[in-house]
Amino acid sequence: MAGSESQKFTLQEVLDSFKLCLSPHKDVYLEHYVSGWRGLVKFLNSLGSIFGFISKDAVSKIQILVNFMKGESGSEYVTVQSMVKYELNNQLVDVDKKGIYPESGCRTLLRLHRALRWLELFLDRLRTSGENDKTSVMCREAYNESLANHHPFMIRKAAGMAFLAIPGRAAFFDVMNVGPPERVVAVLGEALPLISEVYQITEELYTKHNLHDLP
Numbered sequence: 001m002a003g004s005e006s007q008k009f010t011l012q013e014v015l016d017s018f019k020l021c022l023s024p025h026k027d028v029y030l031e032h033y034v035s036g037w038r039g040l041v042k043f044l045n046s047l048g049s050i051f052g053f054i055s056k057d058a059v060s061k062i063q064i065l066v067n068f069m070k071g072e073s074g075s076e077y078v079t080v081q082s083m084v085k086y087e088l089n090n091q092l093v094d095v096d097k098k099g100i101y102p103e104s105g106c107r108t109l110l111r112l113h114r115a116l117r118w119l120e121l122f123l124d125r126l127r128t129s130g131e132n133d134k135t136s137v138m139c140r141e142a143y144n145e146s147l148a149n150h151h152p153f154m155i156r157k158a159a160g161m162a163f164l165a166i167p168g169r170a171a172f173f174d175v176m177n178v179g180p181p182e183r184v185v186a187v188l189g190e191a192l193p194l195i196s197e198v199y200q201i202t203e204e205l206y207t208k209h210n211l212h213d214l215p
């Protein structure tokens with residue numbers, strides 16, 4: 001029982017992680033970034049096995065980052081800023097698109113960063129949606145405006161199929177475990193600026209170092 005309870009998703013938990021993500025100097029703590037994603041994956045898993053291929057990909061990327069954080073150079077992987085600095089200074093990133101470092105922290109985080117933009121767009125649609133709006137449509141629109149631009153045809157097709165299995169708005173809000181719809185909307189309103197700020201800071205860092213096209 002305790003085990004299954006600890007696997008239960010709450011939107012509040014994700015909100016707390018993103019709250020802790022930013023240092024006073026606006027550095028992004030990897031530990032909390034990763035823990036925010038872990039919470040989201042928990043949510044995805046609770047929606048059913050059709051989302052398994054998405055969850056598996058997110059988990060493998062989270063694990064790559066955790067391995068760096070726990071590895072011998074762990075002290076360089078405290079924030080996104082320190083990770084970028086360390087990997088660039090030590091030529092551990094495929095800046096010239098050679099594919100020698102297919103699992104660098106920078107390229108791995110880039111994939112999650114793009115997914116964070118999808119999340120921001122999706123949550124904003126959810127927050128402003130009406131009772132009769134379809135979650136699958138909101139999700140697809142957010143995906144087409146963000147992640148889809150980075151995915152090949154087959155992944156886009158598979159993602160499109162999975163979106164059809166997303167529960168309706170009321171059931172979706174229930175799984176968030178924060179209370180009635182008005183409370184969900186309020187917590188989303190609190191979560192969104194935090195997610196947006198983390199996204200924006202990472203976006204600017206990747207632009208500054210020309211890291212948006214890492215293979």
Ligand SMILES: CCCCCCCC/C=C\CCCCCCCC(=O)N[C@@H](COP(=O)(O)O)[C@H](O)/C=C/CCCCCCCCCCCCC
Pocket residue numbers: 011014040041043044053054055057058111112114115118139143147155159166176215
């Ligand atoms: C606050 C609660 C409400 C929202 C809950 C959302 C829960 C979402 C949880 C996790 C999202 C998954 C993040 C997926 C990361 C994808 C990273 C990526 O782009 N990977 C591709 C490229 O990687 P490399 O090959 O270059 O290493 C990879 O090819 C992707 C494979 C899987 C397909 C990804 C489709 C993503 C669709 C967007 C998520 C839809 C979730 C719908 C659930 C409502």
